[in-house]
Amino acid sequence: MMRERFVDTTTALLGDDPRTALVLADISAAAFEPAARRHPDRVLNVGIREQLMVGVAGGLALTGLRPIVHTYAPFLVERAYEQLKLDLDHQGVTAVLVSVGASYDRAAAGRTHLSPADVSLVDSLHGWTVHVPGHPDEVPTLLRGAVAADASAYLRLSTQHNARPYGGDGTLRVLRDAGPGAPLLVAVGPVLDAALAAVADLGVTVAYTHRPRPFDTAGLRALADTEVILVEPYLAGTSARVVSAALADRPHRLLALGVGREELRRYGSAEDHTRWHGLDAVGLRRSVDEFLASAPASAGR
Known part of the structure; x- marks a missing residue:
């Protein structure tokens, strides 16, 4: 699972690089106990104080350390957003945020553990890189690269994943080429398998990325014709502005699919929520069919 790969990779980084630090707010603390015993000055658990966690990370970064900050997505991004804005961005320091829970992995825990808007919030900050791995095997390389980059990054882990890793540097990778003029579907992270199915x-070209920020706009322009379908595992439309801006000089139609804005007010499992939001293969096919059927007669396909 992605979380285990994160723990293993971070533990190795703490041993390999004396600049690396880890700040926790109880979540995953047990998994990092061996690392905390070996590096008590660089593995800090502040308890259930997420705003303090980010503030401590900002302080560590000011001393020259490279902090990794970790907890559930709603606590890391939504609850501590002001500290991300002030204690990191405003102070001109950087950190690597690593979340678990994604949009609704812990659906049974209720609304407190759901965070489909996290990437949208991070996107309101300046210059952050966002990684949304689609498979556990993509996590180590992405984490190591983010730590080495000395820039602010958000790594969004999930219990949901594709059947195989695809890796790469985040530029759009074509996995299914339907030829010139075909509609383009861009799948982000763990929604790829459902999109392919x-x-x-x-006759739809399918491209994959695990790096929605910065979005590969050059790759998009090279692949897109008239119709673009965007499938993201978080709030629907999060990358719509980026896609629209990249294609502003040419006629195009965009279908942005993702987690709906309406609060469902029910529990269920992650698989239930995927189905309710139309992000399973059946729901995606229904949305794509409606979109393509509504194309003007002059639209190329």
Whole structure:
């Protein structure tokens, strides 16, 4: 699982690089106990004080350390957003945020543990890189790269994943080429398998990325014709402004799919929420069929 790969990679980084530090707010503290015993000055658990956690990370960064900050997405991004804005960005220091829980992995825990808007909030900050791995095997390389980059980054881990890793540097990777003029579907992270299944018998080109920020706009312009379908595992439309801006000089139609804005007010499992938000293969196929059927007669396909 992604969380285990994160723990293993971070533990190794703490041993390899004396600049690396880890700040926790109880979540995953037990998994990092061996690392805390070996590096008590660089593994800090502040308890259930997420705002303090980010503030401590800002202080560590001011001393020259490279902090990794970790907890559930709603506590890391939504609850501590002011500290991200002030204690990191405003102070001109950087950190690597690593979340678990994604949009609704812990659906059974209720609304407190759901965070479909996290990437949108991080996107309101300046110059952050966002990684959304689609498989556990993508996590170590992404984490090591983020720590080495000395820039602010958000790594969004999930219990949901594709059947195989795809890696790469985050530029759009074509996994299914339907030829010139075909609609382009861009899948981010763990929604790829469902997207591929949804359009398996359609003339749709499918490209994958685990790095929605910075979005590969050059790759998008090279691949896109008239119709673009964006499938993201967080709030629907999060990357719509980036895609629209990249294609502003050419006629295009955009379908942005993701987690809906309406609060469902029910528990269920992560698989239930995927289905309710139309992000399973059946739901995606329904949305894609409606979108393509509504195309003007002059639109190329």
